Amino acid sequence: MRAVAQRLTVAPNALYSHVPSKTALLDDVLDDVLASVQTPAQDIDDPTVGLHQLMTSAYHVLLNHPGLVPLYLARQGARGLNAQRLGDTTTTLLARAGVRGQAAGEALRVLIVYTIGFAAFAARPPTETDDRPLATDELLDNFTNGLRWLLDGILHTAATPHR
Amino acid sequence: MRAVAQRLTVAPNALYSHVPSKTALLDDVLDDVLASVQTPAQDIDDPTVGLHQLMTSAYHVLLNHPGLVPLYLARQGARGLNAQRLGDTTTTLLARAGVRGQAAGEALRVLIVYTIGFAAFAARPPTETDDRPLATDELLDNFTNGLRWLLDGILHTAATPHR
DNA sequence: ACCTGAACACCGTTCAAGT
DNA sequence: ACCTGAACACCGTTCAAGT
Numbered sequence: 001m002r003a004v005a006q007r008l009t010v011a012p013n014a015l016y017s018h019v020p021s022k023t024a025l026l027d028d029v030l031d032d033v034l035a036s037v038q039t040p041a042q043d044i045d046d047p048t049v050g051l052h053q054l055m056t057s058a059y060h061v062l063l064n065h066p067g068l069v070p071l072y073l074a075r076q077g078a079r080g081l082n083a084q085r086l087g088d089t090t091t092t093l094l095a096r097a098g099v100r101g102q103a104a105g106e107a108l109r110v111l112i113v114y115t116i117g118f119a120a121f122a123a124r125p126p127t128e129t130d131d132r133p134l135a136t137d138e139l140l141d142n143f144t145n146g147l148r149w150l151l152d153g154i155l156h157t158a159a160t161p162h163r
Numbered sequence: 164m165r166a167v168a169q170r171l172t173v174a175p176n177a178l179y180s181h182v183p184s185k186t187a188l189l190d191d192v193l194d195d196v197l198a199s200v201q202t203p204a205q206d207i208d209d210p211t212v213g214l215h216q217l218m219t220s221a222y223h224v225l226l227n228h229p230g231l232v233p234l235y236l237a238r239q240g241a242r243g244l245n246a247q248r249l250g251d252t253t254t255t256l257l258a259r260a261g262v263r264g265q266a267a268g269e270a271l272r273v274l275i276v277y278t279i280g281f282a283a284f285a286a287r288p289p290t291e292t293d294d295r296p297l298a299t300d301e302l303l304d305n306f307t308n309g310l311r312w313l314l315d316g317i318l319h320t321a322a323t324p325h326r
Numbered sequence: 327a328c329c330t331g332a333a334c335a336c337c338g339t340t341c342a343a344g345t
Numbered sequence: 346a347c348c349t350g351a352a353c354a355c356c357g358t359t360c361a362a363g364t
Contacts, residue, residue: 001357010329013358017328022357070237073283103308109284110309114273117280120236121272145266145321146273150309153316158308164338173348176339180347185338 001025026071031080033068037061039089047096048151054090055115055147062119063136069120073113087112098159107154114150118143164188189234194243196231200224202252210259211314217253218278218310225282226299232283236276250275261322270317277313281306 001022005012019025038057040050062069072078087108094104122139164185168175182188201220203213225232235241250271257267285302 002355011331012356013331013360014329016358070233073236073280074233074287106305106308107312109305110277110281110312113280113284113309114277117236117276117283118273120280121276124237142269142272145269146276146313149270149273149316149320150313151316152320153312153314156319157312157315165336174350175337176341176350177348179339 026068027075027078027080030068030071030075030078031082033061033065034058034078034080034082034086037082037086039086040093042089042092044093047093048155050093051090051097051111051151052147054086054093055111056144058086058115059119059140059143062116063122066123069116069123072116073120094154097155098161099154100160103158107158110150110154114146115143118146189231190238190241190243193231193235193238193241194245196224196228197221197241197243197245197249200245200249202249203256205252205255207256210256211318213256214253214260214274214314215310217249217256218274219307221249221278222282222303222306225279226285229286232279232286235279236283257317260318261324262317263323266321270321273313273317277309281309 001015002012004025005015008014015025019028037054040053042050044050062072090108090111091104094100094107099107118139122136122143164178165175167188168178171177178188182191200217203216205213207213225235253271253274254267257263257270262270281302285299285306
């Protein structure tokens, strides 16, 4: 709060004329960040490719705001308009891939947890460990492979034959 | 720090005779918690079942310490002796399932991120949302299904034929 | 409607001093 | 070796008062 106020060259308590609390402000910021996640066209040829693209874009966006990432998990992925838009798009793509009903809801949650979790894992800003720092391109490869495994498992197990 | 000191009925700064900082204390606590994760016998018949059991036990242990979970992701899963033991066991089980080399390292990281991430997602202590609170047994089912999908995908894609 | 100064109830941590 | 009192530099937030 005090840092934000300083950036705006106002007194700290001036913020409370615009925002009820720090938590509320963070919720707004969290959803704002999600606005820059690119959603694939819902009529993309291969819905699996669409799911992969959406999650990868979300991963990149989250990595651009490392300090915020841990908050997403703590608040269960930010219930804002943008978050809802991403959820809806994902659900549509899952349905087109043959995953519907309860399995779709569970798959959605699993994909969210995996993507945000991996971003939180990779975010660690300073990297003050003793062992090798684990380059971001290695982590991106790791994320991509894990996402492929996950989507593979979801479509292999949870998808019902196309009707 | 001050709360811990109060529980010990000492002055807050007395803790600094035993611990260099709050971060160091938390690192110790984090690894201590992992001590109660149950590891399956390494010669279990089906290594996939072993992996499932280990991750599920870790999930339960983490849920018993909701306040700590967000810290695990922030510190990349706590580099303590117990964390290392769990990593070694997982790597062994992955190898017995046919996942070796670089794929094994990536699969390990994916499993860690998924398990801790889901625990962080389910931890939310107070649950002060407007919509339905998402019962813990539903979340456990969700975790279990996602873990199955993930292991399915890993073994389907990353496993090399047994030699 | 939007800002300010002053204050409140907190933090983690340091330092000198005691036993 | 282990503790204490006092203090420092922080937090988020409230309240009354100003324009």
